[in-house]
Amino acid sequence: MIVDPEKVAGLIAEIAEEEIMTRFGLLAEGDIDTKSGPNDFVTAADHAAEARLKQALLGLYPGAAFIGEEGAAADPSLTARLDTEDGAFWIVDPLDGTRNFVHGREEFGTIVALIEKGEIRQGWIYAIPDKGCAIGSKGDGAAWRGEKLTAPAPKRTELQGYRGVGSLQGKWKDEWLPRFRESFETEPARCSAYAYINLARGIRDFSVYSRVYPWDHAAGVLIVREIGGKAAYVADGAPYRPRVEVGTPLLVTGSIQIWTQISQS
Template sequence: MIDDFVSAHLTDVEEALRKAAAAEITPRFRQLAEHEIVEKSGPHDLVTIADRSAEEHLTTSLTKLLPGSVVVGEEAVHADPSVYEALHEDAPAWIVDPVDGTRQFVHGEPEFCTLVALAQGGETLASWTYAPVLDEMAVAVRGGGAQLNGTALQAGSPELGAVLEVAMSHPDFTTDEEKRALLGLRAPGVHSRVCGSAGLEYLNVARGTLDAVAFSWELAWDHAAGLLLVAEAGGANLTLAGEPFRLSGGNALPFTAARDAATARRVRELLAG
C-alpha cells in the first residue's frame, strides 16, 4: 500500500517541498535578522526562523498527503527527543531536514537544501533533495532509480588511479576516536575536505562529482534521503564495522557512502586503520 502511495504521489511531495521553500526559506535567504538565528549546541549548530517555519509547513502538507503518517523533523526532535522514536514504530514516517546546510544559508551561500525521506519499518522508501537557490530537485525511489531534475543519475566509478575525493565530518562534531579514524583519509591517493550540506554532498556522490563521504554522526534527517539517492544511483555504503548503515541507529561510526562498492570498501578500510 505504501509503495502505491509513493508511485502515485512523487510529484505531490516535490510540490510540497517547492511550496515550503518558496513560502518559508527563499524569502529569508540573505534577509535574516540577527534575532532570527540561534545557536543550538555551538557556533556550527545553528537554527533559524526559516528552519522552524519550513518544518512546520512540511509537517502540515506531508501528513495531509498521507493520513496516519508522522513526521520526524530535526527541529521537532530538538524540542522533544521522544519524537525520534517514531522511526521504530509501524506508522509511515516522513524524515525532514528543513534546511540542511543552515550554516551556508546563514552566510548567504546557495549550497543548502531541504531533505525529505519517507520510511517505514526501518526502510527508506523514497527521498527528495531540493536545493531551491540552485534549482535542483533529486528524487529516489527504492528499486526505482534516482533522478536529478528528471534525468537519471548514475554515480559510476572513479577513474582508475585517480585521487579519491572525499568529503568528511567537521572535526567539531567528532569524538577523539572518530577523529583518529578520519585521519586515515589523509592517505596517499586521497584528497579529503570538510563537508558542506550533507544532502548536497550525497547528491554529488550520486552524480559522480564526488567519490565518497565519511560521516561520524547518524541522525536520520541528515542521511536517510542521501543514502537512498546514492544507492539508487548505483553507489554503496558501509559502516566502520563493514555493515550497511541502519536507519534505526546503533551504527559503528564513522561510515561511508561512495560511488561504487569498491570505493566504499577502500574508504572503510582507511577509516578502520
C-alpha cells in the same frame, strides 16, 4: 504506500521558495538562534518551513508520523520512535546547511524521506538555490532534475570526497582518522544535501560522517543506493539504517568498489 514523487517534489520546492528563499539575506537578529553550540544555527526559516512541510506531507499520507529536525531538537525522544515503532514516518530536514544560509553561502537544501517499517522507501533532496531536485524510490532508481541517474564511471584519478568527522571517538579518532586523512583528498561536508547530490551525480566519490542523524542521511542514502552505491559503517560493514549514531565513521560511496577501497585503507 508510495506517494507521487513529483507531487512531493513540487510541494518541497514551493515551500522552500516561500519560506526559505524569501528570508535569504534578510534575516533579522531575532530570526537567528543556536541549539547545541555557537555554530549550530536555527532560524525563522527552519521553523516556518518545517511547519509547512509537516502539514503538507501529513496531508499526503495521514497515517504516517512526522519527525523534523527542529521538532527533534526540542524533543529528542521523537527519534526513539524509529527504534520502537514499526509504522511509517516522514523524516524531514527543512533547511539543511543552515550555517551556510545564515552566512549567505548558496549551498543549502531541503531533505525529505519516507520510512516504512524501518525501510527507506522514498527520498527527495531539493537544492534550493539551484532549484533542482534529486528523487529516489526504492527499486525504481533515482533522478536529478528529471534525468535518470546511473552508476558513476570508474575513477582514473585520485578519489575526492567530503568529511564530517568531528565527532569520531576512540580508535576511530586516534588511529583511523590520521590514516584516512593521509590517504584521501577531502573537503568539509558543510551541507549534506549538496554532498549527496554531488555523490549521486559522480562529482564526488565518497563522504564520511561521524554524527549521523536520519534527517541528514536517509534520503541521500536511498538515492545513492539506487545508483549502485553503498552506505555502511566502517567498523563492521553494517548497512546504514535511519537511526541516530555518533562516534564511528559512516562511509557513503558512489560504488561498492570505492567503499571497499576506502574502508580497507
